Amino acid sequence: MSWLGGHLGEIFQLAWQHAWLAGLPLLVGLAIALPLGWFASRNTRAYVALVTSAGLLYTIPSLALFVLMPLIIGTRILDPVNVVVAMTIYTVALLVRVVADGLQSVPDDVRSAARAMGFGVVRRLVMVDLPLGVPVIASGLRVAAVSNVSIVSVASLIGTHQLGDLLVDGFNRAFAPPLVTGIVGCLLLALLFDGVIVWGARVLTPWLRGGTA
Amino acid sequence: MIRFDGVTKTYADGTTAVDDLSLTAPTGKITVLVGPSGCGKTTTLRMVNRMIEPTAGTILIDGQDTAAMEPAAMRRGMGYVIQHAGLFPHRTVLDNIGTVPRLLGWDRRRTRERSLDVLERVGLSPDLAGRYPAQLSGGQQQRVGVARALAADPPVMLMDEPFSAVDPVVREQLQDEFLRLQAELGKTILFVTHDIDEAIKLGDQVAVMRVGGHLAQMAPPARLLARPVDDFVADFVGRDRGYRALGFRPTPKLPLRAEPTLVVGESPSDMSGQWCLVVDDRRRPLGWVRPGDLRGPVTVADLNRGGTVAVQGGSLRATLDAALSSPSGRGVIVDPTGALVGTVLAPEVVALVEEDRVTQAEAGSSP
Numbered sequence A: 001m002s003w004l005g006g007h008l009g010e011i012f013q014l015a016w017q018h019a020w021l022a023g024l025p026l027l028v029g030l031a032i033a034l035p036l037g038w039f040a041s042r043n044t045r046a047y048v049a050l051v052t053s054a055g056l057l058y059t060i061p062s063l064a065l066f067v068l069m070p071l072i073i074g075t076r077i078l079d080p081v082n083v084v085v086a087m088t089i090y091t092v093a094l095l096v097r098v099v100a101d102g103l104q105s106v107p108d109d110v111r112s113a114a115r116a117m118g119f120g121v122v123r124r125l126v127m128v129d130l131p132l133g134v135p136v137i138a139s140g141l142r143v144a145a146v147s148n149v150s151i152v153s154v155a156s157l158i159g160t161h162q163l164g165d166l167l168v169d170g171f172n173r174a175f176a177p178p179l180v181t182g183i184v185g186c187l188l189l190a191l192l193f194d195g196v197i198v199w200g201a202r203v204l205t206p207w208l209r210g211g212t213a
Numbered sequence B: 001m002i003r004f005d006g007v008t009k010t011y012a013d014g015t016t017a018v019d020d021l022s023l024t025a026p027t028g029k030i031t032v033l034v035g036p037s038g039c040g041k042t043t044t045l046r047m048v049n050r051m052i053e054p055t056a057g058t059i060l061i062d063g064q065d066t067a068a069m070e071p072a073a074m075r076r077g078m079g080y081v082i083q084h085a086g087l088f089p090h091r092t093v094l095d096n097i098g099t100v101p102r103l104l105g106w107d108r109r110r111t112r113e114r115s116l117d118v119l120e121r122v123g124l125s126p127d128l129a130g131r132y133p134a135q136l137s138g139g140q141q142q143r144v145g146v147a148r149a150l151a152a153d154p155p156v157m158l159m160d161e162p163f164s165a166v167d168p169v170v171r172e173q174l175q176d177e178f179l180r181l182q183a184e185l186g187k188t189i190l191f192v193t194h195d196i197d198e199a200i201k202l203g204d205q206v207a208v209m210r211v212g213g214h215l216a217q218m219a220p221p222a223r224l225l226a227r228p229v230d231d232f233v234a235d236f237v238g239r240d241r242g243y244r245a246l247g248f249r250p251t252p253k254l255p256l257r258a259e260p261t262l263v264v265g266e267s268p269s270d271m272s273g274q275w276c277l278v279v280d281d282r283r284r285p286l287g288w289v290r291p292g293d294l295r296g297p298v299t300v301a302d303l304n305r306g307g308t309v310a311v312q313g314g315s316l317r318a319t320l321d322a323a324l325s326s327p328s329g330r331g332v333i334v335d336p337t338g339a340l341v342g343t344v345l346a347p348e349v350v351a352l353v354e355e356d357r358v359t360q361a362e363a364g365s366s367p
């Protein structure tokens, strides 16, 4: 406990780092996955190609991707941008399929109704497919959030600081308090992200709350 | 006017859903497409607003080839009621109804006013305006579906089994309201159903289709009942068609008998007498009583309400049914306000039916 008391400031600093290293890629990844997923949802061949390559991307070990990043995008070795970009790639890989499936989750008769009323392609996306896809997309986002929080901790090995540092420190010294703090911190952060996404999805889907007549 | 000219639709997998269809749906009238499941009704309807493109042939709206029109704009100019309502689950009733007006660029206030107006027209309370579709009964959803199609006041309406997903009582109600609405609005309507009774009730003309997308017969309902062109149509039109055809023949003037009446609370003067008609204070028939069964003055509980009531000058079917269903054998005829005019006996109505048949035959317009 005395260890914890003495390191509170540092812990919050690391937690904050961790939050944005995991959170920013979530937002950027969603912004990229939306158009890609939309394209995939409209074209079977694009769907197969995108979902397959996304699956392959996701199998690249995170450490390898972190290390390769400077070579690919020409950043400095210690630049946290490496982590942000790598995490964005993972997020996109997870979300492309989810977005495509979410946009296709609109019932057939609703989709036909939209066409019959004279919706254009873009308007249908914004006013019908996207709002109705929110529950599916949000569930994918929850998975991505938790997975990001856990993968980011590996970035300590390439010198980007966040809660993973506590794990490394605890492991090196065979000292429990930082180890436990790091694990609990990651857990709380994952829960926080999850809560925010669930809350956001709820706000965006008021029609799912009314109950039935 | 919607005109199909040699229209064929063959899907990519080789299914011919509609085969060389030619027919005209006249302006201001209800044209019903009826036929068994899979005979190509929905395909036919969707070719009108180009949700499905015909493989061959042309479709003209008021003489203009639809192939030359811009699909989205054209669709906003046509009401479409989709099978199973197809409401947007994430939008309130009012927003669902206002969909096309908003697409047409109406401002919020005008859309809202119009939507509330249409909501009421289809017989729904404004209290439902803020609900989501999942919070409505099936019948209410169907009504909203119709309201949504009517919102921008399009001259043409395409309706795909709009009343199929509700129980028979509600369906009948919706049909009656629909006919009342059409009498006011006079839209050009192409209406799809697989229910021949609905087709006959609603259609100014009825197109019977058979599987494979062939038009078997196109005729006004009375003629369809009287003269099915082949076994398929005869079979599809079904039993009781002789009786149902009487629904399209007006009852000519006939001598009515005066009917002695009682009001509730009175005692019959002749306790041994036969069935006696009970009316309310405005002479509207309530039911029949047999004086022999009474223990005192007539009460509401004594009434036999088995008989139907026919409006004077209504269809022969309604008049005959009034006589056949009456426990006394005397069919009750009322004026348009519902007040008793007199009664008729079944043989008198049957004589009229025969007379009607003979005149029709001489005029050459019916068998």
Ligand SMILES: Nc1ncnc2c1ncn2[C@@H]1O[C@H](COP(=O)(O)OP(=O)(O)OP(=O)(O)O)[C@@H](O)[C@H]1O
Pocket: B011, B012, B013, B015, B016, B017, B036, B037, B038, B039, B040, B041, B042, B043, B044, B194
């Ligand atoms: N997209 C499609 N691809 C291939 N075949 C189709 C397609 N849509 C419809 N069909 C076929 O075309 C035929 C006519 O279908 P359609 O939906 O027009 O029938 P329907 O008369 O409306 O039937 P129902 O009363 O069941 O709604 C059917 O045999 C159906 O299987």
Ligand SMILES: [Mg+2]
Pocket: B041, B042, B043, B083, B160
């Ligand atoms: Mg159909």
